[in-house]
Amino acid sequence: MPEVQYWGRIEVSPTAIASIANEAVLTCYGVVGTAAKGLAAGIVNVLSRDSKRGIEVRIEDGRIIIDVYVIIEYGTRIAAVALSVMNVVKFSVERALGIPVTEVNVHVEGLRVSDTD
Amino acid sequence: MTDETVSKAVRISPHLSTDGQGFKQLMEAALAWLQRHQAVINALNVYPVPDGDTGTNMVLTMQSAWTEIKDSPERSVGRIVHQMAHGALMGARGNSGVILSQIWRGFARSLDGKEVYRAQDLAAACREATTTAYKGVVKPVEGTILTVARAIADAATRAVEETEDLVRILEHMVFAAHEAVMLTPSLLPVLAEAGVVDAGGQGLFVILEGMLRYMRGEQVAEDGQLVQSVDLITTGLEPGEIGYGYDVQFLILGQELDMDAIRQKIVEMGECPLIVGTPDTVKVHVHVSDPGVPLSYGASLGSLRDVVVEDMQAQYKDFIVNSELSRSTSSQISQEIGVIAVVLGDGLARVFQSLGVGAIVHGGQTMNPSTQDLLDAIEKLPAKQAILLPNNGNVIPTAEQARALSTKPVAVVPTRSIPQGIAALLAVNYQADFETNVAAMAEAMEEIETGEVTTATRSATINGLEIADGQIIGLHDGELKVTGTTVEQVVCALLKEMNQTQREIITLYYGDTVSESDANALADLLQQEWPDQEVEVVAGGQPHYLYVLSVE
Numbered sequence: 001m002p003e004v005q006y007w008g009r010i011e012v013s014p015t016a017i018a019s020i021a022n023e024a025v026l027t028c029y030g031v032v033g034t035a036a037k038g039l040a041a042g043i044v045n046v047l048s049r050d051s052k053r054g055i056e057v058r059i060e061d062g063r064i065i066i067d068v069y070v071i072i073e074y075g076t077r078i079a080a081v082a083l084s085v086m087n088v089v090k091f092s093v094e095r096a097l098g099i100p101v102t103e104v105n106v107h108v109e110g111l112r113v114s115d116t117d
Numbered sequence: 118m119t120d121e122t123v124s125k126a127v128r129i130s131p132h133l134s135t136d137g138q139g140f141k142q143l144m145e146a147a148l149a150w151l152q153r154h155q156a157v158i159n160a161l162n163v164y165p166v167p168d169g170d171t172g173t174n175m176v177l178t179m180q181s182a183w184t185e186i187k188d189s190p191e192r193s194v195g196r197i198v199h200q201m202a203h204g205a206l207m208g209a210r211g212n213s214g215v216i217l218s219q220i221w222r223g224f225a226r227s228l229d230g231k232e233v234y235r236a237q238d239l240a241a242a243c244r245e246a247t248t249t250a251y252k253g254v255v256k257p258v259e260g261t262i263l264t265v266a267r268a269i270a271d272a273a274t275r276a277v278e279e280t281e282d283l284v285r286i287l288e289h290m291v292f293a294a295h296e297a298v299m300l301t302p303s304l305l306p307v308l309a310e311a312g313v314v315d316a317g318g319q320g321l322f323v324i325l326e327g328m329l330r331y332m333r334g335e336q337v338a339e340d341g342q343l344v345q346s347v348d349l350i351t352t353g354l355e356p357g358e359i360g361y362g363y364d365v366q367f368l369i370l371g372q373e374l375d376m377d378a379i380r381q382k383i384v385e386m387g388e389c390p391l392i393v394g395t396p397d398t399v400k401v402h403v404h405v406s407d408p409g410v411p412l413s414y415g416a417s418l419g420s421l422r423d424v425v426v427e428d429m430q431a432q433y434k435d436f437i438v439n440s441e442l443s444r445s446t447s448s449q450i451s452q453e454i455g456v457i458a459v460v461l462g463d464g465l466a467r468v469f470q471s472l473g474v475g476a477i478v479h480g481g482q483t484m485n486p487s488t489q490d491l492l493d494a495i496e497k498l499p500a501k502q503a504i505l506l507p508n509n510g511n512v513i514p515t516a517e518q519a520r521a522l523s524t525k526p527v528a529v530v531p532t533r534s535i536p537q538g539i540a541a542l543l544a545v546n547y548q549a550d551f552e553t554n555v556a557a558m559a560e561a562m563e564e565i566e567t568g569e570v571t572t573a574t575r576s577a578t579i580n581g582l583e584i585a586d587g588q589i590i591g592l593h594d595g596e597l598k599v600t601g602t603t604v605e606q607v608v609c610a611l612l613k614e615m616n617q618t619q620r621e622i623i624t625l626y627y628g629d630t631v632s633e634s635d636a637n638a639l640a641d642l643l644q645q646e647w648p649d650q651e652v653e654v655v656a657g658g659q660p661h662y663l664y665v666l667s668v669e
Contacts, residue, residue: 026255027165030215033255073253075222077209084165084212091166114252115226 012097014057021055021066024092030081033071035109054109063102066093070106074113082106131282132332134233137197141186143328144201146337148179150327151320157548158323161316164261164307165212171316174211178218179324181208195231198224213317216250216262220321223249236277236286243270243290260305262317268297269325287329292391292402294322335388363408364427369399371419379418386411406471454551455500458538459486459512462629464658465535472542475500485511491519495527502526502551504558508538510595528555533595534567535626535657536667566620568593568611568666570604589663604663605642612643615668623650626657626665639664 025031034054056067066089072081086104093101135143151158151172158172185204191197202218202225209218227245228234234242247270251257272293276286301315302308308315330337365387369379373396380392387405403411408426415421455475460466461484466477476494480486495503503525507516510533520527528551532538544561545554569592573584582600584590591599591611599610612623623643627636633656640654650668657665 024165027258029212029254031255032253073219075206076215076219076253077206080209080211080215084215087166087168088212115249 012099014059017057017064017066017093017097018055020093020096021057021068021089024088025055025068025070025085028081028085028088030073030076030078031070031085032073032112035069035071064093064099065103065105066101067105067107069109071110071112072108074111075115078108078111082108131280132284133281134235135194135239135283136233137189137191137194140194140197140201140234141189143331144179144183144186146331147324147327148176148183149337150330151176151179151323154320154323158316158320160548161313161319163311163313164305164315165258167311170211171213171320174214175217175317175320175324177210178205178208178214181205182218182221184208193232194234195225195228198228201225213262213320216253216317217321219250219253220246220262220266223247236281236283239283239286240270240273240277243273246270258305260301260303260308260318261315262321264301264304265294265297265315265318265321268293269321284329284332287325287332288391291322291325291329294318294325298322363406364402364404365408365411365425366400366402367412367415367424368422369401369415369419370397370422371399372397374399374418382414383411386414406473454502454504454545454547454554455498456504456506456542456545457491457494457498458506458542459491459508459516460535460538462657462659464656465626468539468626468655468657469542472539473545474506474542475503480509480512485509485515488515488518488522491516492522495519495523495525498525503528504545504551504555505529506532506538506541506558508532508535526551530555530558530562532562534565534569534667535659535665536565536567536624536669537562539667540565540669564669566594566615566668568608568615568664568668569595569662570607570611570664570666571662573600605639608639608643608664608666609646611666612647612668615666620668621650622653622667622669623647624653624655624667624669626655626659626667628657628659628661628663628665630660631663636664 022034025034036053054069056069058065058067068085068089070082070085072078085106089104090101093099155172155176158175159169160172162169162171182201182205185207186197186201189197189200191200198221202221205214205218205221209215223246224242226249227242228238231238243266247263247266250263250266254263257263269290272289273286276289280286298314298318301318302313305315327337376392376396376399379399379401380390383390383392383401383403387403391402392399401411401415405411412421412424412426456473457476457478458469458474459478459480460469461480466479469477475498478486478490478494480490491505495505503523505516505520505527507513507529513529513531513533516529516531520529530541532541541558541562544557546557549557571590571592573586573588573590576586577584582597584597584600589601589604589607590597591601591607591614593611593614598614599607601607601610625636625640625643627633633654636654636656640652644650644652659665
């Protein structure tokens with residue numbers, strides 16, 4: 001998305017934004033992976049560290065809208081984790097770019113069960 | 118307050134196992150202690166998002182956990198912990214709350230089916246708690262609550278090799294948690310930039326500290342209700358009220374050092390004592406108001422190594438100040454508030470010093486300090502803002518004058534007596550801002566009633582009472598109320614005047630002309646007269662007044 005400056009322009013591509021968001025999501029407690037949209041739970045890339053498949057960035061009318069598709073650890077409070085994903089993504093992207101993020105939508109694509117109790 | 122009256126929890130027998138009901142009480146203590154520190158933890162919160170809600174989130178999560186078990190009569194620790202973990206999960210709020218719920222989840226899984234937990238079970242549960250917590254994130258970030266949890270588990274694992282006493286083990290865990298929290302800024306740069314420790318880590322430390330305080334019989338809840346009584350005895354002042362003071366650590370190198378004797382001695386000296394080692398090397402850690410005391414004691418036993426003395430108050434204030442600064446520069450900041458008290462008598466001066474007063478100006482009845490004395494004290498005080506405690510009605514105008522002349526911001530809390538001054542000083546909260554403190558101190562001062570017993574220096578008629586030269590007289594909040602021929606008679610009449618049956622603690626500060634045995638004899642008499650109240654005796658060493666009494 002272009003930001004007009006006096007001596008030129010800085011453009012940040014949605015892919016770059018996705019990278020920032022991806023990093024943020026993966027340090028977010030409770031998220032054990034991102035998943036490409038709509039994939040069946042069996043073939044999601046649960047531990048994808050550098051893939052940005054689970055992040056979709058759209059620019060609509062100059063507003064940044066980010067959709068994240070995540071796998072969450074079974075046994076955590078999903079609502080709380082999702083809320084914290086929203087906060088962390090919004091904060092990280094805004095801190096890096098200085099441009100407000102309008103929406104962060106969290107899609108829980110699956111749960112990873114590492115322990116049952 | 119003085120050496121005679123401060124005595125700490127005396128432990129009778131080791132605590133070897135905890136059942137469901139025992140754990141419940143630990144949780145209650147942890148929650149109460151966490152609530153008391155909620156605001157401080159909020160102020161530390163800069164990571165992952167600086168929204169200042171970590172303390173609140175952890176409290177809400179712990180509250181949900183506690184609600185789940187608080188009415189449960191369950192005796193099995195496995196089942197109680199399981200219910201508690203469920204509560205934590207359901208109520209998890211925020212990032213730190215979710216991590217906390219995972220910590221409890223792992224803890225609970227490890228204790229599944231146990232009726233009680235012992236040392237080994239506790240260590241295993243802590244390890245499982247850490248493992249579970251780390252599983253919940255792809256890229257664990259060090260320098261957070263996770264790091265602290267791991268340090269706690271490591272400490273527990275090491276501790277069980279030395280002792281089976283759960284209190285000792287918890288001491289090690291709390292100590293390790295504290296160290297890990299202090300290291301968080303070196304692991305997570307964003308914390309170092311903001312000049313804070315990790316909020317979530319601090320929260321976890323506080324939770325454990327609350328449990329430890331409870332097990333040691335120290336005060337946890339603000340109303341003082343939550344005090345362990347089963348195998349602990351507590352008397353005297355709550356050490357926690359004194360404030361932070363100094364964190365003292367050192368190694369004693371010697372031969373055939375008696376660990377138990379050292380431990381007993383150090384425990385008497387201050388808070389958070391930790392004594393570990395071998396007969397020729399002993400590591401000592403303790404929080405005290407005067408670092409000289411444990412150091413001299415250590416030096417008397419052998420040679421000292423690795424001496425570390427840290428001013429915890431300053432550290433704490435630095436954190437708060439920096440984190441506040443990073444957020445808003447306009448808000449009032451409680452940077453280095455210092456309290457100056459006007460006191461007459463060495464004993465009373467010591468009492469004020471032990472309570473963390475910044476400076477003492479000698480003066481009082483018949484010996485008022487000059488405005489210049491007070492101004493000098495204000496200017497010399499290494500604090501940006503000063504609070505004056507005149508502790509005498511006659512000194513208040515002088516204090517007001519000093520306030521008007523000083524270049525620093527100064528407030529006068531108009532204490533009219535020593536007990537009022539002590540009450541005000543106890544209300545100081547170094548994490549709060551200047552105005553809040555002044556208000557809290559003024560309020561605390563009102564809670565106290567003061568009695569003063571002295572000898573009349575001339576014959577007079579005051580308030581309709583005839584006084585003869587040499588008679589004993591008693592004043593209640595500065596007003597002459599009773600006269601008599603013996604001290605005992607006047608003290609008893611005065612206490613009746615002070616309507617003291619409504620109160621809980623009677624403190625006797627005896628003057629420079631009174632012997633300790635006389636004071637103790639009087640205290641015994643008062644105790645017989647008012648068996649429901651607690652009577653404390655303090656060497657005040659004040660001139661003129663035989664006794665200063667406070668009831669609260």
